[in-house]
Amino acid sequence: MAMHVVSWLSPRDLSTASAVSQQWNILCNDHSVWDNACEDLWRDKLYVPPKIRELRITSPKDAYILSISDSKRNLCTDDELCHDAWEFHFKETMGPLSFTHNRPNMYLKFEKQGVVNMTPAERGNIGRPVTAIWRWVELPHNAADLPSIGKFLQVNRYPLCTITRRKDWGFKMQNDWVEFYYPPLKKTIKTEGTTTAPAVQ
The missing domain is CATH 2.40.128 (Lipocalin)
Incomplete structure (x- = not known):
């Protein structure tokens, strides 16, 4: 039941809920939760750097955070x-x-x-x-x-x-x-x- 609730939380709410207890911290940092968050965020995006897409495989939460930061970069390599x-x-x-x-x-x-x-x-x-x-x-x-x-x-x-x-x-x-x-x-x-x-x- 708790995992079902977590799956409906926004990334901002996940960060807040993760501080409730150790159990909630584990649930809110679950691989599948952040993998789905990446999927939702990137669905209408034409460009996400390959390295960030690769990072999603091992650490989707980090990939999510880095992709938002990268989207503000006004210089291409x-x-x-x-x-x-x-x-x-x-x-x-x-x-x-x-x-x-x-x-x-x-x-x-x-x-x-x-x-x-x-x-x-x-x-x-x-x-x-x-x-x-x-x-x-x-x-x-x-x-x-x-x-x-x-x-x-x-x-x-x-x-x-x-x-x-x-x-x-x-x-x-x-x-x-x-x-x-x-x-x-x-x-x-x-x-x-x-x-x-x-x-x-």
Whole structure:
């Protein structure tokens, strides 16, 4: 009966109830309870780091707590940046190039060598390869013209991109001209004649 009651408690209530007694502490820290909590929390999330997903196997409570903390991280690693294709579109400020002018979203792949390539499908649509250079830029504390200090991504000599997290825990990079999304907002990406789901890890 007690285990059934525990299964209905929120993570916050579990932390409170665990202080009632040693028995309740054991029940509230049960592996299955926190495994279910991870399942509920992550159900509508597009991105949870692989290491945190792996941690769920051995310590779901720690995985739950770390995933919430990680969701507030407004900076992606090189591995995350280069893991798979990013969806992007031009903003309305770009006029005819913008997404609002019936131009479909496109996909770019950041490579660890500092190169940005279009996916094979995008190269086929445009008819020629398009390559750019990316780099991290760390701004000094007196950079008052941007909303925050720290690392920003720059492609070629275009304006710096700020990085934030979406409600689905995916990444969003943007400047005044473009927006990038990872994992892609689209459910599928077409690559070389096949359709595959975007990597969600």
